[in-house]
Amino acid sequence: MPPKGSNSVTKTFEMLELLGESPEGISAAQAAETTGYPFSTAYRLLGGLVESGYASFDARTKIYTLGMEVFRLAQKVAHRQGLSGATKGLLQELTASTGESSILAVRRGNSALTVLTVDGPQFRTTTDPGDESPLHTSSIGQALLAHDPDADATIDAIDLVARTPNSITDPAQMRERLEQIRENGWAGQSEENDIGMNALAVPVFDLDGTLLASLALAAPVFRRSLDELIEFVPQLTETAAAIAARFPR
Template structure:
């Protein structure tokens, strides 16, 4: 991407954004190529981010990644907005009553952003707060996509990349799936996002019908079949209503 700003602060934030878009990390040379900055500038900006804790650096591979300071700030924002702090006890109770991991996510662009997770007693979830999941492969994403008022436009903008052999990669097939989700009121997927995992999600609506978030239960295939997760739909809807009542306005 070409450089968008000229001052050092803008360049630093552009570099931070690039790190956020590079989950596997990047080298200084790759950062320079992506931003259009001279190598020396990219190297200096990355060094400053490492020094302040906003980036990590692997001396062996020469790869830069997001640092824990970014995660700390993200957690503070989530708590301040009430998306995490105000609903954690509800997800804890959901996990306790079902025995499975629970996930709360909101829409961010063409992805589902995980806001909060509560791990089940037997295993931990495959997503963490701050992670993004594809709308077309994850249950939390499909629950958000199904109720998108501009769903056709969104589908046209999605990259239907397969995460597993079970992932839906055909837009027409996805439209059929979304129609079924709207009929059923829940989104279920079996090993479409992660091999060995089943998940089921319901939408979280405000009192006026505005889509706020999606709420999911996830379990390894050897613990719960999708049919078994479907039995928890009433419990999920009950928790979703409680979450909506606490959602920040």
């Protein structure tokens, strides 16, 4: 959680962010404990979010979750930015031709923010729009980090925490991985971010070389090895170029 705010508006947004980080929901007591606010304050803030539609409350379980108003606003943002309308068809075509789930992500601070996914016919992706992935463990994050002009400083700034036993946690090893990604033109990871999943990502560059996003294919290890995903690099690269041409400016 971010540092506690000093005014009611900031506190409300902090509570909204806490709900976003709690997909299974949270009670008022848990919210108070996490934020450090008195129970009465947490209860009041959550009640205000429920009244405005930004949170939902289950009277039976006493659990608060994100409300549909958040979804509505998110859809408006996506529509205005044109990400979904302009690129979803391209991801659908990529998934249809490869049989694997496709993911589009952008950089948000020191995380990779998933903005669009298309599930494969036999397996659902392990990330949803709005989810954030570590730059150092996910293929979408590594593809973004590799082309960060300040990658060395970023590696020093982020905490290379392991998500699985296969995650890279050594800064020197991560720098070697990023150099390899730049040479190959793609980032591949095998069970570094999620056990049982392989993924391969390519960067999405604008015509002037500006990094816009990263595009990945994800597959369970029992069906597709990383080497087999590498065979799809030409299709990924072609789709990435098409996305760049449609990417909202």
